[in-house]
Amino acid sequence: MSDIPYRDVDVDGEKPGGRLMEESYLGERFSIWSWLTTTDHKRIGILYLISTTLFFFIGGAAATMIRLELFTPAGDLLTDDGYNKVFTLHGVVMVWFFLVPVIPSVLGNFLVPLMIGAKDLAFPRLNLLSWYLNILGGTFAVWAMLSGGVDTGWTFYTPYSTAFANTHVSLTAIGVFISGFSTIATGVNMIVTVHTMRPPGMGWFRMPLFVWAIYATSLIMLLSTPVLAMVLTLLVTERLLGLGIFDPNRGGDPILFQHLFWFYSHPAVYIMILPGMGVVTEVITCFSRRRVFGYAAMVYALLAIAVIGFFVWGHHMFTSGQSMYASLTFSFLSFIVAVPSAIKVFNWIATMYRGQITFEASMLYAMGFVGLFTMGGLTGLFLASVPVDLHLHDTYFVVAHFHYIMVGGMVSAFFAGLHFWWPKITGRLYPETAAQIAALLMFFGFNLTFFPQYILGNIGMPRRYHAYPDAFQVWHVLSSAGAVILAAAYLMPLGYLVWSLIWGKRAPSNPWRASGLEWQTGSPPPKHNFLANPKIEGSVYDYHPAQQPRREPSDD
Amino acid sequence: MTEAAAPSTPGRAIRSPALASHFHDLRQQHAAADLGLWIFLATEILFFGGLFAAYLVYAVLYPDGFLDAAAETEIVIGTINTALLLTSGLTAALAVKAAGAGMRRSVTMLIAVTIGLGLVFLGAKGYEYWLDLDHHLYPTSPEFPLAAPPAKLFWSLYWTMTGLHAIHILVGLGTWGIILFQTVRRSFSLTDNSRIRIAGLYWGFVDLMWLFIWPLLYLMGRAT
Numbered sequence: 001m002s003d004i005p006y007r008d009v010d011v012d013g014e015k016p017g018g019r020l021m022e023e024s025y026l027g028e029r030f031s032i033w034s035w036l037t038t039t040d041h042k043r044i045g046i047l048y049l050i051s052t053t054l055f056f057f058i059g060g061a062a063a064t065m066i067r068l069e070l071f072t073p074a075g076d077l078l079t080d081d082g083y084n085k086v087f088t089l090h091g092v093v094m095v096w097f098f099l100v101p102v103i104p105s106v107l108g109n110f111l112v113p114l115m116i117g118a119k120d121l122a123f124p125r126l127n128l129l130s131w132y133l134n135i136l137g138g139t140f141a142v143w144a145m146l147s148g149g150v151d152t153g154w155t156f157y158t159p160y161s162t163a164f165a166n167t168h169v170s171l172t173a174i175g176v177f178i179s180g181f182s183t184i185a186t187g188v189n190m191i192v193t194v195h196t197m198r199p200p201g202m203g204w205f206r207m208p209l210f211v212w213a214i215y216a217t218s219l220i221m222l223l224s225t226p227v228l229a230m231v232l233t234l235l236v237t238e239r240l241l242g243l244g245i246f247d248p249n250r251g252g253d254p255i256l257f258q259h260l261f262w263f264y265s266h267p268a269v270y271i272m273i274l275p276g277m278g279v280v281t282e283v284i285t286c287f288s289r290r291r292v293f294g295y296a297a298m299v300y301a302l303l304a305i306a307v308i309g310f311f312v313w314g315h316h317m318f319t320s321g322q323s324m325y326a327s328l329t330f331s332f333l334s335f336i337v338a339v340p341s342a343i344k345v346f347n348w349i350a351t352m353y354r355g356q357i358t359f360e361a362s363m364l365y366a367m368g369f370v371g372l373f374t375m376g377g378l379t380g381l382f383l384a385s386v387p388v389d390l391h392l393h394d395t396y397f398v399v400a401h402f403h404y405i406m407v408g409g410m411v412s413a414f415f416a417g418l419h420f421w422w423p424k425i426t427g428r429l430y431p432e433t434a435a436q437i438a439a440l441l442m443f444f445g446f447n448l449t450f451f452p453q454y455i456l457g458n459i460g461m462p463r464r465y466h467a468y469p470d471a472f473q474v475w476h477v478l479s480s481a482g483a484v485i486l487a488a489a490y491l492m493p494l495g496y497l498v499w500s501l502i503w504g505k506r507a508p509s510n511p512w513r514a515s516g517l518e519w520q521t522g523s524p525p526p527k528h529n530f531l532a533n534p535k536i537e538g539s540v541y542d543y544h545p546a547q548q549p550r551r552e553p554s555d556d
Numbered sequence: 557m558t559e560a561a562a563p564s565t566p567g568r569a570i571r572s573p574a575l576a577s578h579f580h581d582l583r584q585q586h587a588a589a590d591l592g593l594w595i596f597l598a599t600e601i602l603f604f605g606g607l608f609a610a611y612l613v614y615a616v617l618y619p620d621g622f623l624d625a626a627a628e629t630e631i632v633i634g635t636i637n638t639a640l641l642l643t644s645g646l647t648a649a650l651a652v653k654a655a656g657a658g659m660r661r662s663v664t665m666l667i668a669v670t671i672g673l674g675l676v677f678l679g680a681k682g683y684e685y686w687l688d689l690d691h692h693l694y695p696t697s698p699e700f701p702l703a704a705p706p707a708k709l710f711w712s713l714y715w716t717m718t719g720l721h722a723i724h725i726l727v728g729l730g731t732w733g734i735i736l737f738q739t740v741r742r743s744f745s746l747t748d749n750s751r752i753r754i755a756g757l758y759w760g761f762v763d764l765m766w767l768f769i770w771p772l773l774y775l776m777g778r779a780t
Contacts, residue, residue: 184596226606251706
């Protein structure tokens, strides 16, 4: 595809190898200012890592309050309004300031140029701008919270959000709007980089699947985020300027808001899971020492999810009174989108089959991802079926379903990727045993938190209520107990990863003996990524000779 | 004045100052810049697409109310503005061509004319807004002249569509202003740098959006 000639080794200003540590991107110039004005994709990845971690703990604090409140049937810890504001904050911060940016902007930023052997993303300054926009948007959202909060839920449904809510809806919506620009900037950067900056020898079907996943994610980001921007614009102009088009008094249709909102927000679910699929593919192939099973099928599955994901939004609206035929169609398409997802799950398992699996922490997280994603996906099929959804709509079953995808799936995948590439990013090895314990703890804590919510939903506990009948208490107590374990599992990596920055052992270039170009450069990489052009030979996942499983016990 | 066209793919000896360090050559850099802007325009289409979808839904639901409301727009100003904007699209396209040929004086002239036409467009639009307000054609106005409730939907869409379009014009004018300043200052190479082509693409998009807005808001009310 690429007819653009690739530069030979660019020796201008680069000293010959051997002084990797001095020249790594981390130590180039160690002032705060140099970090805040950097256009180096690796440093911007680190900036995103810090900011998304901060937002994760803000959103996590809100989740803690929710689980504390639900420990007892009476609404005793928070008032009704307070509870509404807390779960809205949790949703807004987690969706737009953690889940959407976390893998594309942290790991994607850091890894995509390395994986395709480029020096940087195509638009480095735009990349930095995207971080500032993300921070600005997040500041608006947190400001809205500090000055009184929002109580509409993260979905901002009209007419409540336009005509009745007296909280800081506009401020929050503006924050989300700004963060949308950040998402779009990242998406443009990723797509253009993949199209124009691949070296010769790396055709489309020789790219690592992580790059494919980021590419597919970027397509969704670019085509869906603008619609969210428009619907938020319409919401804010209706509230502030009186230009109402959702106002039923004028013949406006609040359901139109839901259509436009879910046209973004359903594909956004795939923004929140496809990058995780990419990470998991890299990790599973490495620690199974296996070529990925069905590379082309994996690529087509990613693209199919990205495309079909745009046509299923109506399954959020089965109870909204939309036409029966629309519901039927959306239901059918939602079942269809499960097919490529299932292909991916089967391919991961087939990749592991007869592999030489080792259980490093990132592999444990990745295997947890496969299980939890499968759970979340299968319960998604329950909800895609109209009659079942009429029973389960707006109950804890839905909450459990999407937390299995987003927390069980995406957060597990993020931790898998963070551990896997931590030596590359920081040049340090993390303590393996502690990390394995955290990974297992997270799996058990997660299931204890969210499995009871499936049962709760099925026996009738609705979402977004802070008081409930006594009969539900046992399940809520189980869930809250799980949340305590989960919180510990999230805090552990914060401890030992930071510890490893100072006391961790120095990492070699390729501690996992993984394939992939990013492992051909130093850990941490030098400022311009590669001192010599990386060698692109064989296929991406060259863990054993083609067409036969690896026979010798190990390389050690 | 014509500048000698700089070699488009300099070897390692001649490295254009326009070439960023992470690109191999100018061709790669231009390909990236062009693709980036085209993709951005795709997001813009989706952005306005949400608005047009809303318009479509309500125009189908309330055909009579929309026709009556659309008859109140200032068709003369709207049509003059269409002509102004299309002409500015021509001058912008010529500026892009002239930049490719390194004709600095023509580029300066053409960008100045583009900016001038854009400013007249905004002036006419402002006068039109003033007339609209004078006729109480604002949805929250207590003396809103049209009785049918959907008329307020139409006028909400009118203000949103034209307002967002005007913001895009402002962004475009700001971009042209900076480029004009840089062109006069000779601070960048016309041929090695893709910024004029990028601005031209963006301006073309803003023109095209108006070509959808004009029939929807101005012509439709006169169709019967």
